[in-house]
Amino acid sequence: MAANCVRAGHEVTVWNRSSDPVELFLKAYDAKAAEDPGRLTCRCEAVITMLANDDASRAVYFGPTGLIQSPGAKLLVEMGTMSPGLVQELSSAATAAGKAFVDAPVSGATQAAEDARLLIMAGCEQDAHPVLADVFGSMGRKTIWLGSTGAGAVMKLAVNMLIHGLNQTVSEALTLAGRAGISESDAFDVIENSAVAAPMLGYRRAHYLNEADQDVSFTLDLAKKDVTLALALADELGVNMPQTQTTLDVLKMAQNDGYGQRDMASVFAFMKGQAR
Structure with a gap:
């Protein structure tokens, strides 16, 4: 910048x-x-x-x-x-x-x-x-x-809440597809070309499919910080956000499992490790 x-x-x-x-x-x-x-x-x-x-x-x-x-x-x-x-x-x-x-x-x-x-x-x-x-x-x-003043901060939390929710659900979708025998690359191709495609999927593809070999773009610790702030604002304004609470719960579990300083896409690796 x-x-x-x-x-x-x-x-x-x-x-x-x-x-x-x-x-x-x-x-x-x-x-x-x-x-x-x-x-x-x-x-x-x-x-x-x-x-x-x-x-x-x-x-x-x-x-x-x-x-x-x-x-x-x-x-x-x-x-x-x-x-x-x-x-x-x-x-x-x-x-x-x-x-x-x-x-x-x-x-x-x-x-x-x-x-x-x-x-x-x-x-x-x-x-x-x-x-x-x-x-x-x-x-x-x-x-x-x-x-x-403050409107920018509120909108940033709202946007990041969506980003981290998408990060979570994409990780779950890839885990589900992989467990069913579909290659991660093919599954990502489908998601990236489907109705749920978002710009972040394109520029973060390598982080999802080969996260360990990529430079960290945005840590899981920072993702947890963002979602925590969004939920605190929601509580202050009386807004119920159960899906975002679930996102935070998963981020906390991944953080406790040592993923904090890895890229936020490492949630995918964490979800695969959680699969029974």
């Missing part, structure tokens, strides 16, 4: 919680680096973060050299998958510090990020921050402007 901003002609300064990715990025792209979040915001008009979870986001935004209290950038944008509650907390804190905060999570895997083909779900009006349309256009194929 940062590389695509550089390619689009934006002046980019980067910081990362671990230093190795920064060093590699600077060797590959015309960009600068900051020593910490505070120095980053001092050098930028807008700061965009892509963080793994609420704890990481709290540390970067509220830490001693965090983005909220540091001078400089007046626009802060979080593009990771966060709880709606944290998004509201960040927005309130940013407003109190004289800054604006936008939640703008994305849908799309690693390849979509590399190809600038992400879907961006922005929790603001399209004309609220003019710089965003250009920046988002550098990273994604489409931005849907949802009008209000």
